[in-house]
Amino acid sequence: MNVLLCFMAIILACSAVSEHEARKEWEEFQVKFEKNYKTPVELQRRFSIFKENLEKFEAHNKLYAEGKVGHFLGVGPFADMTHEEFANRFGTNIEEIDDSEFTLYTPLNNTYDIPAAFDWKNIPNCVQRVKDQGQCSSCWAFAAAAALEAQYGLANHADVELSEQALVDCSNDYGNFGCNGGLATRAFSYVMNNGIPTAASYPYTAYDGTCQPFNSVMKIKSFMTIPSDESAMLDALWNQGPIAVSIDALGMIKDYSGGVLYDTQCTTSTNHAVLVTGFGTEKGQDFWNIKNSYGPHWGESGFLRLARGINNCGITKRPSVPVV
Template sequence: MTLCRFAALHYSANFTRMQMKLILMALCAVVSSFKQPLSTELDGIWEEWKTQHGKQYSKVDEGFRRMIWETNQRLIRQHNLEAEIGKHTFTLGINQFGDMTNKEYNALLTANDAEEVKSLDGIPLSKWNCSLSAAPETWDWRQYGYVTPVKNQGSCGSCYAFAAVGALEGQLFKQTGTLLPLSEQNLVDCSGDYHNNGCNGGLAMRCFSYVSDHGIMSERKYPYTAEVGPCEYQNATKEAWCKGFNRVPSLDEKVFRDTLYEVGPIAVSVNATHPSFKFYKDGVLYEPDCSTRTNHAVLAVGYGSSYLDYWIVKNSWGTGWGRDGYILMARGYNQCGIARRPVYPIM
């Protein structure tokens, strides 16, 4: 029995015939929208996208995935047309998330906002507060050797480990002058006793606590697998250690900027749920509808200014996302919650 027929057989006697007719028309429109023919003009682009991202589907699944992908293509096209006339400060682009349902995408966003708030109780605050003349208008730690190439967490919800490792790599370079990629897998496999959850989320600050107690190995000696395995940490081959961590005062983006300039790259949390973040491509992300309830850990590596002040943020979704793996996020607006809980390790 079709949805339209079912509705016709089960309407309330209180409805007039006209009311029921309107309801049936709306229901039938919803049903028919799921049966819209796929756009043949996108066939070539679809095949290229599948090849680029290594996508393979069963015959049953391909139509469903193509429909999601086309819906996202239309959203992106509409946004970019609006950006051309000045309605938005950034553009979008199709990426590896193009065929995912919202539920599938959100499953990758595993940072827990409430747990992070609780975990920060009693943590020392950053004391940096540079004069306006001391902190330059723009700063980018990538230009000074503090930042390793963009990595890819894959389907494992390990963003917290990548954010923590990025901050640790910067501090290790500051101390030694050597930029050494450290092991996210070490943290994914071994920081469970610190209340991290492997591929199901965690917090960068808990990683710093683990490294304070144990140390951390290099990426070369403990490579990333994008899945949880037994802890294979070897103390004899650790490459770095930290004394603990500090936090930046919540929502104070002036102190945040000063601290970033004085200290180095800083681990931050953002809300990555909105399509504007999911499909970000270029420009400065200013999205008033982006929630400040954070669910994804990233690394702030600098700041600057153009038509908007912005943060330079390194993500862990590979170089095919955003600006070669980076995003510029509006500064001074707590955009997507970025200024709520910045933390950094002490070496």
């Protein structure tokens, strides 16, 4: 028994992240993500959290290497935060809405035409670059703007980046709450009536602001909500273009770095809006490819592959697509 305990202790010691290694990654992390801390005490606290997270990553990634999980973890923009801090910053919930207000998408049921894998981000002018919402809970504005950009690109065969900040500042009368949360569908309602400017003409600040006059470059005729079913989502994605959805991002998404995430810690209570751009299968696991708004250094260059076919993280709760 004593020999076994000693052997286990050696394994744990070897697998632990060394102080030197942690310090090196910590310095690189601060530079890459432009981190600044107000006091030495806060700096040390953040390093301690960072080192604990590194150890969690190492333990999890060992499971990935053994083929026991489909995704791996790594140092991203939230590696100096605890799970509780991340949840408090980004875990907004917006009240339910009545889908009867809107046009319900009718699936075309042409599944025989749908390939095994496809992604709108490979289509010219459709999916624009990944952006970063910062400390503002404006994911809904990023998901809405990204869906609108896709429809603009498909209709006009031209790239456009639309203003998330205009949606943050101006759509409160439609039921959104700026940096305190909102819904992509409510942003679509706003754009139907008011239009939306370019991001260059109305730049993002990551703070609530007063609505400013703008020159609109796009309006939409309407938008459709999609039945809460992944086969209907697949149908809409293939036939209409990228779709805005809501997911629960408070499970294992925080430190996701790659692979297909089958999140066993999330729920179906959604709190984060994203854009579904494509679908595929890896090692027998179907997945959705998702454009996030945590910046290009999170996940797979800003994207997430989430397990498909099991309503993982409540992805079927609130899918929608604008109509130009």
